[in-house]
Amino acid sequence: xxDVNNLWIKRNYEKCSGCRRCEIACSLHHxxxxxxxxxxxxxxxxxxxxEIPHLCFQCExxxxxxxxPEEVLSIDDHTGAVITDKxxxxxxxxxxxxxPGSVPHLHPQDGYIVICDLCGGKPKCTAACQEGKWETLILxxxxxxxxxxxxxxxxxxxxxxxxxxxxxxxxxxxxxxW
Amino acid sequence: xxxxYAGKFLEINxxxxxxxxxxxxxxxxxxxxxxxxxxxxxxxNRLGKKWEMIDPLGPENILLMxxxxxxxxxxxxxxxxxxxxxxxxxxxGSTVAGEFGVELKCAGYDGIIFTGKAEKPNYVFxxxxxxxxxxxxxxxxxxGRESMRYLVKDSINDIKKIHPNYGQFKEPSVLYIGPAGxxxxxxxxxxxxxxxAAGYGGYGGVMGSKNLKAVVVKxxxxxxxxxxxxxxxxxxxxxxxxxxxxxxxRRWGTGSGGYTFGADSSSExxxxxxxxxxxxxxxxxxxxxxxxxxxYWGDYGCPVTCLKLGVLRDGKYAGAICDNPDYELEAFLGxxxxxxxxxxxxxxxxxxxELGFCGIQGGAILGFTxxxxxxxxxxxxxxxxxxxxxxxxxxxxxLARKIAFREGIGDILAEGIYRxxxxxxxxxxxxxxxxAVQLKGMAIGAHGIRSGEDMVTTTSIGYSVSVQAxxxxxxxxxxxxxxxSELYSILSDSGIYCFFTTFTLEFDQIAxxxxxxxGWELTKESWFSENGLRILQLQRTVSLLGGPDAEWRSKQxxxxxxxxxxxxxxxxxxxxxxxxxxxxxxxxxxxTAVGWNEKGVPTSEILRKLDxxxxxxxxxxxxxx
Numbered sequence: 001x002x003d004v005n006n007l008w009i010k011r012n013y014e015k016c017s018g019c020r021r022c023e024i025a026c027s028l029h030h031x032x033x034x035x036x037x038x039x040x041x042x043x044x045x046x047x048x049x050x051e052i053p054h055l056c057f058q059c060e061x062x063x064x065x066x067x068x069p070e071e072v073l074s075i076d077d078h079t080g081a082v083i084t085d086k087x088x089x090x091x092x093x094x095x096x097x098x099x100p101g102s103v104p105h106l107h108p109q110d111g112y113i114v115i116c117d118l119c120g121g122k123p124k125c126t127a128a129c130q131e132g133k134w135e136t137l138i139l140x141x142x143x144x145x146x147x148x149x150x151x152x153x154x155x156x157x158x159x160x161x162x163x164x165x166x167x168x169x170x171x172x173x174x175x176x177x178w
Numbered sequence: 179x180x181x182x183y184a185g186k187f188l189e190i191n192x193x194x195x196x197x198x199x200x201x202x203x204x205x206x207x208x209x210x211x212x213x214x215x216x217x218x219x220x221x222x223n224r225l226g227k228k229w230e231m232i233d234p235l236g237p238e239n240i241l242l243m244x245x246x247x248x249x250x251x252x253x254x255x256x257x258x259x260x261x262x263x264x265x266x267x268x269x270x271g272s273t274v275a276g277e278f279g280v281e282l283k284c285a286g287y288d289g290i291i292f293t294g295k296a297e298k299p300n301y302v303f304x305x306x307x308x309x310x311x312x313x314x315x316x317x318x319x320x321x322g323r324e325s326m327r328y329l330v331k332d333s334i335n336d337i338k339k340i341h342p343n344y345g346q347f348k349e350p351s352v353l354y355i356g357p358a359g360x361x362x363x364x365x366x367x368x369x370x371x372x373x374x375a376a377g378y379g380g381y382g383g384v385m386g387s388k389n390l391k392a393v394v395v396k397x398x399x400x401x402x403x404x405x406x407x408x409x410x411x412x413x414x415x416x417x418x419x420x421x422x423x424x425x426x427x428r429r430w431g432t433g434s435g436g437y438t439f440g441a442d443s444s445s446e447x448x449x450x451x452x453x454x455x456x457x458x459x460x461x462x463x464x465x466x467x468x469x470x471x472x473x474y475w476g477d478y479g480c481p482v483t484c485l486k487l488g489v490l491r492d493g494k495y496a497g498a499i500c501d502n503p504d505y506e507l508e509a510f511l512g513x514x515x516x517x518x519x520x521x522x523x524x525x526x527x528x529x530x531x532e533l534g535f536c537g538i539q540g541g542a543i544l545g546f547t548x549x550x551x552x553x554x555x556x557x558x559x560x561x562x563x564x565x566x567x568x569x570x571x572x573x574x575x576x577l578a579r580k581i582a583f584r585e586g587i588g589d590i591l592a593e594g595i596y597r598x599x600x601x602x603x604x605x606x607x608x609x610x611x612x613x614a615v616q617l618k619g620m621a622i623g624a625h626g627i628r629s630g631e632d633m634v635t636t637t638s639i640g641y642s643v644s645v646q647a648x649x650x651x652x653x654x655x656x657x658x659x660x661x662x663s664e665l666y667s668i669l670s671d672s673g674i675y676c677f678f679t680t681f682t683l684e685f686d687q688i689a690x691x692x693x694x695x696x697g698w699e700l701t702k703e704s705w706f707s708e709n710g711l712r713i714l715q716l717q718r719t720v721s722l723l724g725g726p727d728a729e730w731r732s733k734q735x736x737x738x739x740x741x742x743x744x745x746x747x748x749x750x751x752x753x754x755x756x757x758x759x760x761x762x763x764x765x766x767x768x769x770t771a772v773g774w775n776e777k778g779v780p781t782s783e784i785l786r787k788l789d790x791x792x793x794x795x796x797x798x799x800x801x802x803x
Contacts, residue, residue, distance in 0.1 A: 014473065015473050015474075016473070017473065017474040017475050017476050017480075017483040018475060018476060018477065018483075019474075019476050019477070019478070019479065019480050019481070019483050020277075020478050020479065021479060021481070024479060027400070028411070031400065032407075033400040033401065033403070034250060034251070034400060034401040035284070035399070035400035035401065036277075036280065036281075036284060036348060036397075037284070037347060037348065037397070037398045037399075038400065042348050043348070044348055044349065045277075045348075045349055046349065048371035048372050048374075049372070049471065049475060049487040049499070091343065093343045093345070096343075096345040102345065102346040104345055105344055105345030105346060105347065106343065106344050106345060108344075108398035108399065109398075109399070109400075131418075131422065132418070132422055132474075132481055132483070133422065133474075134474060134483070154346075155346065166471050166487070166489065167471075167489050167491070167499060168489065168491035168492075168496070168497075170491075170496055170497040173497075174323065174327075174499065176326075176327050176330045176331060176349065
């Protein structure tokens with residue numbers, strides 16, 4: 001594997017069923033439990049019917065990695081995922097503020113930063129999504145990952161975008177303002 | 179602590195704004211599980227002795243929101259809302275899908291017990307162990323989704339104060355009522371998301387009577403530990419694989435039923451059940467399909483995702499959004515009002531959700547009023563100028579608004595078809611009750627029984643002997659340990675999970691899952707002869723006791739809506755009817771099978787066998803036994 005950033009999870013938000021089985025699979029893998037807030041992929045629902053599965057976008061310049069003052073974050077050479085060294089994390093929140101997509105968050109119990117690590121190359125969320133034929137989270141590799149990569153957005157920005165597509169112009173009034 | 183349970187319940191006294199944590203013994207949890215079963219136990223223990231005196235809409239009633247040990251683990255999460263029902267005056271285990279139950283368990287609670295009545299409109303905000311009873315006067319009177327937007331926004335700000343450095347967290351879950359609930363309508367629902375509703379039972383009105391607008395919950399914790407996670411996950415995968423194959427439901431949900439239950443099985447209500455057959459091709463699934471967002475849609479953990487999102491993007495009703503509508507709403511807010519346009523059906527479903535009605539109970543009162551208008555019993559003047567002709571969707575929407583706000587005739591109709599019919603018989607000096615297609619105070623589900631072809635209610639006694647009367651998701655049948663048994667409904671409503679994920683499962687498979695979560699053995703013998711049957715007896719008992727404004731104490735109340743005794747008037751099943759003798763015979767067989775005497779009252783023998791001596795005493799005291 002010579003490419004850096006050679007894995008990426010494509011998101012077809014319009015197809016998301018809101019079943020949150022990606023969250024379940026993720027937290028079982030990382031935490032050994034079903035734990036919605038500790039999941040590295042979290043489904044946001046700013047309006048019912050417009051569910052946004054949200055996880056790291058692997059930005060070109062990795063502003064979170066750049067910003068971290070404690071060298072907690074690094075980039076996995078193989079997958080391109082952001083890897084966290086929780087033993088060094090002071091929960092200072094710098095990476096949270098640096099992320100243009102509101103992706104990183106603290107572990108709800110232990111207080112260190114959690115970010116999707118692509119499960120080391122075999123993401124559980126995409127498998128859970130594919131088995132039910134929802135086709136919302138799709139694992140791409142190599143060239144496909146590079147060409148399909150989307151820019152980083154917050155769940156709220158995405159909710160507006162998808163609500164406009166699914167519900168029409170008038171219906172974006174439905175999106176929760178928060 | 180028992181595996182699968184968070185281990186504690188919240189008890190909130192709204193009168194004194196007092197919040198405390200309570201627990202139940204392992205024995206109670208094992209016997210009554212959670213959800214409907216546990217709700218029945220709590221209500222019986224606290225209100226049983228004076229059941230017939232308790233006003234369901236008074237501060238003395240208790241409102242429960244209960245999960246079960248399988249909530250969040252078993253496929254398709256739901257929560258049970260219950261209390262003394264202002265419709266049936268017994269207990270209805272009313273369930274609603276969504277994330278609320280999961281959030282509640284992640285916050286550390288298996289359920290919430292509300293007592294008393296808040297002085298002013300309030301809502302309850304729960305973020306883990308941070309619990310606040312907050313002012314809701316700024317959202318009182320607002321429609322469903324506007325209420326929800328306010329509640330979520332305010333709650334997010336509150337959560338930010340608790341977790342200022344966390345980063346972005348997921349939104350909280352909300353159970354709320356609309357104006358119909360606020361105004362104590364007996365046909366109001368407790369709602370979640372959009373049309374997700376705990377509809378049967380009228381608990382929206384109970385929330386309103388307690389000045390409780392909503393409950394907002396956010397949990398940062400995990401679901402509780404289970405005893406054998408590997409086994410649970412193995413079963414979960416196996417059950418999911420079965421569900422992935424249910425292509426029919428995945429494509430349509432129940433939303434093709436608006437046509438097929440009429441055209442194919444002659445069991446769909448049309449114009450207040452004057453007919454049960456129609457062949458309106460405008461109402462086919464393909465026509466609804468054009469107005470649905472084409473994707474699978476569902477709730478937490480669901481492998482089936484049978485919901486659809488109905489959206490009107492242009493035309494007169496642009497901006498209307500609702501769930502599906504599913505079959506029940508296609509019937510009660512469509513065919514039963516003479517509406518055969520998917521567009522109008524989606525619009526009316528949206529109106530009903532916004533106002534906070536149960537689509538079935540609220541739809542039924544609209545259809546009932548439509549027939550009184552057709553027959554000239556109610557005039558345009560009586561209806562405040564509404565020309566309530568069949569198919570006039572704007573007229574039905576306006577009537578719904580009047581009912582929600584109790585304007586004019588709406589004040590009577592907000593009481594539901596049974597009570598409205600009694601009242602109108604008085605004032606109109608005319609026979610009205612026979613047009614109310616109801617049993618024991620509840621409008622029955624959109625599944626007729628005369629053709630014998632309905633897929634849901636397959637036996638003539640299904641509604642009559644059910645402990646939840648008209649509830650089509652809890653109809654009864656024989657044998658009591660067979661596929662259509664009400665004891666299966668009690669199990670899924672107590673677990674609690676969506677029974678749409680269990681169609682391919684045998685009892686033993688569900689029992690294995692239950693055991694993997696709790697460590698407790700569940701056998702057919704223990705459920706169908708003891709624990710499940712005990713819950714059934716308690717529900718039957720409170721249904722018999724009823725009160726204070728209505729009671730169903732005689733065997734004659736285990737009947738059918740009067741219209742159902744007449745032959746079907748149209749369609750391929752024209753002329754078919756229920757044979758009264760066969761019906762009575764089946765009823766007697768059912769009584770015997772569940773341990774009821776010839777009057778339909780649980781016998782001393784069965785009550786003692788199930789350790790329900792206090793029930794026996796109460797029934798004797800009331801002269802029922």
